[in-house]
Amino acid sequence: MLFNSGIFAIFFICVFFLYWFVFNRSLKWQNVFLAVCSYFFYGCWDWRFMFLLAFSTFLDYYSGLKIANSESRNLRKFWLILTVSINLGFLGIFKYYNFFIESFAELLTWFGLTPHFSTLNVILPVGISFYTFHGLSYVFDIYFGKIKPTRDPINYSLFVSFFPLLVAGPIERATHLLPQVERPRTFSYSKAVDGLKQILWGLFKKVVIADNCAELVNTIFGSHWAYSGSTLAIGAILFAIQIYGDFSGYSDIALGTARLLGFELLQNFRFPYFSRNIAEFWRRWHISLSSWFKDYLYIPLGGSREGMFKTIRNTFIIFLVSGFWHGANWTFIIWGGLNALFQLPSIIFKKNRRHLDTVAQGRLLPTVTETVQVVTTFLLASFAWIFFRAENMTVAVQYVKEMFSASLFSMPQVYSGKVFIVVAIFMLIEWCGREGKYALEKFSDSWKRPVRWVFYYAIILTILWMTGGEQQFIYFQF
DSSP states (O other): OOTTSHHHHHHHHHHHHHHHHTSTTOHHHHHHHHHHHHHHHHHTTOTTHHHHHHHHHHHHHHHHHHHHHOOSHHHHHHHHHHHHHHHHHHHIIIIIHHHHHHHHHHHHHHTTOOOOOOOOOOOOOTTHHHHHHHHHHHHHHHHTTSSOOOSOHHHHHHHHHOTTTTTTOOOOOHHHHHHHHHSOOOOOHHHHHHHHHHHHHHHIIIIIIIHHHHHHHHHHHHTGGGSOHHHHHHHHHHHHHHHHHHHHHHHHHHHHHHHHTTOOOOOOOSOGGGOSSHHHHHHHSSHHHHHHHIIIIITTTTTTSSOHHHHHHHHHHHHHHHHHHHOSSHHHHHHHHHHHHHHHHHHHTTOTTOOOSOTTTTOSSOOHHHHHHHHHHHHHHHHHHHHHHSSSHHHHHHHHHHHTSGGGGSOOSOOOHHHHHHHHHHHHHHHHTTTSSSTTTTTTTTSOHHHHHHHHHHHHHHHHHTOOSOOOOGGGGO
16 A cells, blocks of 8 residues: 555545544544554555564563563563564564575585575565564663653554554654654644645655656666666666655655644654765654664764774664665665765764754855765765665676766766656755755745645646656665
8 A cells, every 4th residue: 555546545534534533532542543544554565464563562562561660670681682682583584584594605605615595485574674663662762761661552552553654664762652642632724734735745756756767767777788877877866866755755745644643753854965964964864763773773882982993883883784774685785884984084074963954054055165065975875875776786886887987978878858857846846945844844835825826736737747657665675
């Protein structure tokens, strides 16, 4: 059930009216209803994995209670280790077992051995990395005394399975979402309008930008040996646009959908391609995952408090782990390592905490220095995305070699005026709206109402006009 599908629109309309007009008199029944709808939504992908979600939810809920009620520190640590081990064990079996087996077999062949290992023919459960991290943050926060466990299993189940964020985030924290689950919610017209605007912009990002870029990207990456270096460079840049439109589009739809139901989810993107260095980029890209690794891995490892060497070590650890979180492929690990490498100048020269504001804040145009910084950061990120997009390391290395050949300075072989025009318009709107939580939040506030409505209808018509083949969201595979 894709967010950009007709079936989801019907599903959500039914949920919205029943939630506000039938179950609105009881918070308990509202939460029960949303939890049931969330499991139904997840079951539409594959009903068998509903049991895995339910088991993970029960494990973390029960472990949270045991950690909170245990007077012995050793017993509390036991329950923490147990739930973390089981959660990561399931994640390892479904997502990483075949990767480790195949990598180990390849290693043995280097020593002249011929191993015979069996791999597992398993389907990766949609969203397993996301809801696993939801639960782990909950038990970590209880263990470290940041929150007290909820006694209501329905409330906790809704926190983990809330359908807007279930399959591709953002990765919520119990400290942020659980209190919203536990308190009464009232319908707000202004928040509903804001939610609809964010959904509209998310659909534009996904359907118009990401899906149309995907057609060119798939063509170029699928036959990279047949294209010039300039065309491959365009392919890399278009993939950077595609993955941003795809993933931030999903997040916008998720946040807007949740707002229509009275919830505020964590902001997951803050215009990352307008960053002035890679450190700023990662404060603006997939914020919920970056902050998760910062709080539960980087800081416990010592963060940046124990000297330059350990700061660099810890930075590489979280980026390599982040790459591995994305998938069982060496390409993701290299992608993470490249991003860590790109951060080194900022760390060494202690500039990684610069640029905490918005670029050209309060101004229409950036300075020459800011322009150079933004373009350089975008190109570095686009280069790293090549490894993220490539099927394997062989393809990635070949793509890079072919891209940096003499034909890099030739005329590109692939053209799509329609795609380039809408991407240019998209980036212009994003730039003008960069000081809001999302581009349309304040973009047209100063316009007269008829002009605003013409603008919104133009977006809707563009979405309908440029709707192509229905493509799954990229991050569903993670």
